[in-house]
Amino acid sequence: MSGIGYRLRKERERLGLSQRAFGEIGGVEANAQGKYESGDRAPKADYLAAVAAKGVDVLYVLTGTPTPMAVDNLSxxxxxxxxxxxxxxxxxxxxxxxxxxxxxxxxxxxxxxxxxxxxxx
CATH class of the missing domain: 1.20.5 (Single alpha-helices involved in coiled-coils or other helix-helix interfaces)
Structure with missing residues (x-):
């Protein structure tokens, strides 16, 4: 299993949230969240913006590539x-x-x- 739905589920699980709680963050019902995760529907930009504000790596969700972490002055x-x-x-x-x-x-x-x-x- 791969794709946006799979990665969205992985991010939800990483944050320790149920589909209902995660859907609420994105402004959708649990059944819509389930459809996003199964690949039956694609999330819209406003949903992605809302979940990004709660710590979801949207670049990873969309592309499979994690957002690079900016770090300065490391030993x-x-x-x-x-x-x-x-x-x-x-x-x-x-x-x-x-x-x-x-x-x-x-x-x-x-x-x-x-x-x-x-x-x-």
Whole structure:
């Protein structure tokens, strides 16, 4: 499976959203979102603009090529890490994003004095 619908679904899943929630962001019903993802319908520009504002990589959705990240003043070691990251497949990049997001959330939790969540939270 490939194409805009597949990549749109991958972006929705990367953001951890249901079809209903993602559709609401784009201003469409869940059934329209499903049709976009199945390839039965093509999303319009206003929908794409709305989901882009919420973090969707629309260049990737439309072309299959991720938007290049602008970075300045990286050390040699940082450039090597970024280069290694960029050659990973999309699923591995998504896993790294989830890991780093979790780490950032935990770090913020420590900084705020909340510490680790209790078991069952």
């Amino acid at each position: 040699v070691a940082e450039e090597k890490v970024l280069g290694s990251y960029r050659v990973l497949n999309r699923e591995d990049q998504d896993a790294i994003r989830r890991l780093t997001t979790t780490m950032a959330e935990l770090s913020a939790s420590y900084s705020s004095g909340k510490g680790l969540p209790s078991e069952g939270e």
